[in-house]
Amino acid sequence: xxxxxxxxxxxxxxxxxxxxxxxxxxxxxxxxxxxxxxxxxxxxxxxxxxxxxxxxxxxxxxxxxxxxxxxxxxxxxxxxxxxxxxxxxxxxxxxxxxxxxxxxxxxxxxxxxxxxxxxxxxxxxxxxxxxxxxxxxxxxxxxxxxxxxxxxxxxxxxxxxxxxxxxxxxxxxxxxxxxxxxxxxxxxxxxxxxxxxxxxxxxxxxxxxxxxxxxxxxxxxxxxxxxxxxxxxxxxxxxxxxxxxxxxxxxxxxxxxxxxxxxxxxxxxxxxxxxxxxxxxxxxxxxxxxxxxxxxxxxxxxxxxxxxxxxxxxxxxxxxxxxxxxxxxxxxxxxxxxxx
Amino acid sequence: xxxxxxxxxxxxxxxxxxxxxxxxxxxxxxxxxxxxxxxxxxxxxxxxxxxxxxxxxxxxxxxxxxxxxxxxxxxxxxxxxxxxxxxxxxxxxxxxxxxxxxxxxxxxxxxxxxxxxxxxxxxxxxxxxxxxxxxxxxxxxxxxxxxxxxxxxxxxxxxxxxxxxxxxxxxxxxxxxxxxxxxxxxxxxxxxxxxxxxxxxxxxxxxxxxxxxxxxxxxxxxxxxxxxxxxxxxxxxxxxxxxxxxxxxxxxxxxxxxxxxxxxxxxxxxxxxxxxxxxxxxxxxxxxxxxxxxxxxxxxxxxxxxxxxxxxxxxxxxxxxxxxxxxxxxxxxxxxxxxx
DNA sequence: AGTAATAGTTGGAGCGCTCTACAATCAATA
DNA sequence: TATTGATTGTAGAGCGCTCCAACTATTACT
Numbered sequence: 001x002x003x004x005x006x007x008x009x010x011x012x013x014x015x016x017x018x019x020x021x022x023x024x025x026x027x028x029x030x031x032x033x034x035x036x037x038x039x040x041x042x043x044x045x046x047x048x049x050x051x052x053x054x055x056x057x058x059x060x061x062x063x064x065x066x067x068x069x070x071x072x073x074x075x076x077x078x079x080x081x082x083x084x085x086x087x088x089x090x091x092x093x094x095x096x097x098x099x100x101x102x103x104x105x106x107x108x109x110x111x112x113x114x115x116x117x118x119x120x121x122x123x124x125x126x127x128x129x130x131x132x133x134x135x136x137x138x139x140x141x142x143x144x145x146x147x148x149x150x151x152x153x154x155x156x157x158x159x160x161x162x163x164x165x166x167x168x169x170x171x172x173x174x175x176x177x178x179x180x181x182x183x184x185x186x187x188x189x190x191x192x193x194x195x196x197x198x199x200x201x202x203x204x205x206x207x208x209x210x211x212x213x214x215x216x217x218x219x220x221x222x223x224x225x226x227x228x229x230x231x232x233x234x235x236x237x238x239x240x241x242x243x244x245x246x247x248x249x250x251x252x253x254x255x256x257x258x259x260x261x262x263x264x265x266x267x268x269x270x271x272x273x274x275x276x277x278x279x280x281x282x283x284x285x286x287x288x289x290x291x292x293x294x295x296x297x298x299x300x301x302x303x304x305x306x307x308x309x310x311x312x313x314x315x316x317x318x319x320x321x322x323x324x325x326x327x328x329x330x331x332x333x334x335x336x337x338x339x340x
Numbered sequence: 341x342x343x344x345x346x347x348x349x350x351x352x353x354x355x356x357x358x359x360x361x362x363x364x365x366x367x368x369x370x371x372x373x374x375x376x377x378x379x380x381x382x383x384x385x386x387x388x389x390x391x392x393x394x395x396x397x398x399x400x401x402x403x404x405x406x407x408x409x410x411x412x413x414x415x416x417x418x419x420x421x422x423x424x425x426x427x428x429x430x431x432x433x434x435x436x437x438x439x440x441x442x443x444x445x446x447x448x449x450x451x452x453x454x455x456x457x458x459x460x461x462x463x464x465x466x467x468x469x470x471x472x473x474x475x476x477x478x479x480x481x482x483x484x485x486x487x488x489x490x491x492x493x494x495x496x497x498x499x500x501x502x503x504x505x506x507x508x509x510x511x512x513x514x515x516x517x518x519x520x521x522x523x524x525x526x527x528x529x530x531x532x533x534x535x536x537x538x539x540x541x542x543x544x545x546x547x548x549x550x551x552x553x554x555x556x557x558x559x560x561x562x563x564x565x566x567x568x569x570x571x572x573x574x575x576x577x578x579x580x581x582x583x584x585x586x587x588x589x590x591x592x593x594x595x596x597x598x599x600x601x602x603x604x605x606x607x608x609x610x611x612x613x614x615x616x617x618x619x620x621x622x623x624x625x626x627x628x629x630x631x632x633x634x635x636x637x638x639x640x641x642x643x644x645x646x647x648x649x650x651x652x653x654x655x656x657x658x659x660x661x662x663x664x665x666x667x668x669x670x671x672x673x674x675x676x677x678x679x680x
Numbered sequence: 681a682g683t684a685a686t687a688g689t690t691g692g693a694g695c696g697c698t699c700t701a702c703a704a705t706c707a708a709t710a
Numbered sequence: 711t712a713t714t715g716a717t718t719g720t721a722g723a724g725c726g727c728t729c730c731a732a733c734t735a736t737t738a739c740t
Contacts (some may be wrong), residue, residue: 001478001480001481003479006726007726007727015690016689016691017690017691017727017730018691018692019689021727022728024727025728029687029689030687030688034688043548048451048454048455048479049727050396050457050726051392051455051457051458052395052396052401052456052725052726052727053392053695053725053726053727054726055392055395055727056390056392056694056697056725056726056727056728057695057696057726057728057729058727058728058729059728061392063452071411071417071420072414076411077411077412080411081440085705095435095456097435098420098424111388112433115389115390115391116456117343117390138341139341139343148442220615249616251620252619255620256621261404266367275412275560276589279589279592279593280592280593280596281592281596282621304454345695345697346697347696347697356719358698358699358719359719361697362698362718369717369718369719370718371717371719374718389696392695392697393697393725394697394698396696396726396727397693397696397699397725398697398698398699398725399698405719550723584708597713597733
């Protein structure tokens with residue numbers, strides 16, 4: 001299990017260690033003859049460059065650390081596709097770690113990359129407090145995706161969550177809904193803005209008194225709990241705006257369990273437009289985030305930083321769009337009792 | 341962005357670099373006084389150990405590289421939970437990379453870890469040819485999860501795919517089905533065994549002439565394409581056995597699109613029992629894989645290797661179980677024409 | 681011919697850490 | 711008092727690589 005070193009390759013090829021290094025880095029100042037000899041020796045020995053040593057000497061790993069908040073949420077897989085593509089194209093590789101939707105794990109994930117000295121870090125859907133992000137930006141090149149701040153030490157790439165929420169409310173109000181409840185994303189990335197957007201839009205449409213926010217988080221389970229809460233007291237809402245698709249899945253599941261028809265009895269709208277929302281058995285009305293594009297932008301902004309092409313922070317806000325499917329329809333006037 | 345080194349911490353604390361190293365490694369042979377001084381200096385400077393240098397000198401990273409075949413499949417997220425838990429418990433951290441469901445990417449992911457010299461590698465759902473795995477095991481400590489081989493240079497942890505497939509067939513035959521088609525997982529991990537298990541079970545139940553296998557892969561899209569293929573010619577099957585849940589999602593979607601009722605017109609069974617299979621709107625009959633347990637086992641076997649507690653390979657095969665939900669029911673006798 | 685420029689190669693310092701061997705200090709023992 | 715042993719600390723080599731300055735060989739130019 002002990003790997004050959006450059007020294008081994010060099011002596012086998014009958015050249016110096018420095019020359020081997022040049023070959024490995026594809027330097028043009030090497031004769032074709034030596035290059036071939038070195039590559040052959042390397043091949044024979046099964047030589048594989050030691051990134052640790054490489055980095056220590058060069059200060060570059062050509063590696064980007066990617067912290068995904070939740071592996072269970074397909075949204076992150078879609079973002080990763082975009083990031084991966086853009087990174088590879090620019091000659092970088094990515095390495096992933098997961099925040100497991102809790103702060104301690106996210107911090108640990110970030111620390112790992114800091115200790116590995118990856119060239120930069122992309123945080124997707126981070127829940128870290130802004131002060132923490134600020135501190136992080138002092139230690140490494142940072143881009144935060146799917147969350148907005150106005151920091152001037154790192155870049156952010158996101159859709160306009162407030163606008164997205166407003167689109168949801170407008171859509172539902174246009175369908176005749178008044179009692180539109182929102183199960184929020186708690187500490188999740190963008191959750192505050194979605195909540196604010198919901199509230200502002202409700203007020204704007206003259207529905208201040210119908211604002212009803214249930215505390216949740218970005219998980220399926222929060223959706224089921226949220227429904228229980230909504231049905232347990234007060235007047236049943238005619239529409240539910242779930243903070244994201246994953247949660248909407250839980251909501252839909254629970255509504256069905258309670259015997260409520262969607263959208264006949266209750267309308268439901270999600271957020272993210274993940275692949276599962278498009279399925280027939282789900283067919284969820286939701287706010288579309290152009291994940292791949294977001295991912296690509298995040299990677300490109302980071303790479304711009306790595307190449308030192310830019311100093312000042314960029315905050316890129318994309319416009320979301322509403323995708324109407326079959327979980328939203330005209331408001332029902334039936335009460336919970338009548339339905340049951 | 342330039343980080344302080346041990347040397348900086350040492351001079352600030354008024355001790356030697358070696359002592360700082362001892363403190364950082366929690367050595368007991370350091371006086372409380374110096375320890376405190378060092379930690380304070382480190383804190384003040386914002387010192388963070390350089391894993392690259394650490395590894396170069398110590399030959400250990402306390403890091404496990406995890407290659408997930410497909411981030412879009414929740415099965416891998418669930419496996420990761422188990423692996424993560426067991427790794428953390430043993431003092432290891434994990435770093436993830438994705439194979440993007442294609443060989444070149446998987447190879448690249450593996451190469452990354454090899455270059456990083458992570459202490460070991462866990463491959464989940466790998467599609468690499470066995471020769472490649474064998475070669476890999478020569479370069480690093482390896483555990484392969486969710487796939488079976490009989491290699492004696494690395495460990496494997498998996499459920500018995502053949503048995504799982506057999507359970508599916510038995511269940512469907514017991515419900516009166518004869519024309520049971522299988523959309524297979526192509527090059528996917530375990531797909532061959534599931535296919536073989538399906539075939540053997542069909543033969544065992546005297547249904548050799550009804551064996552019908554459609555080529556697919558572990559993706560939603562393959563499910564929709566598979567259905568198209570099944571409906572385009574020949575007699576319509578009364579039941580479909582999809583190679584995994586992700587694919588079953590696509591199948592269900594397509595069947596609904598074609599106006600076929602599940603399970604009234606066609607029964608459907610998946611494989612994996614991912615979280616989405618349990619949802620009411622899906623409620624998929626499927627084969628359960630104890631993902632977390634599989635993940636934990638994989639991590640533990642790897643750590644045993646790292647701690648050099650074992651030399652010979654272990655091949656752990658867990659028994660799957662069938663979870664009956666609402667996509668499987670008595671065989672229908674209606675033809676496609678009658679339904680339409 | 682003499683000089684300059686270019687291409688190809690090399691030795692050695694150094695990246696930030698660990699680890700071995702050894703030094704220094706002090707208390708306990710002979 | 712001399713010796714031993716335990717405890718704590720340090721110097722220095724070395725991990726595998728990059729990078730720079732310097733060197734050699736070859737070609738081009740005056």
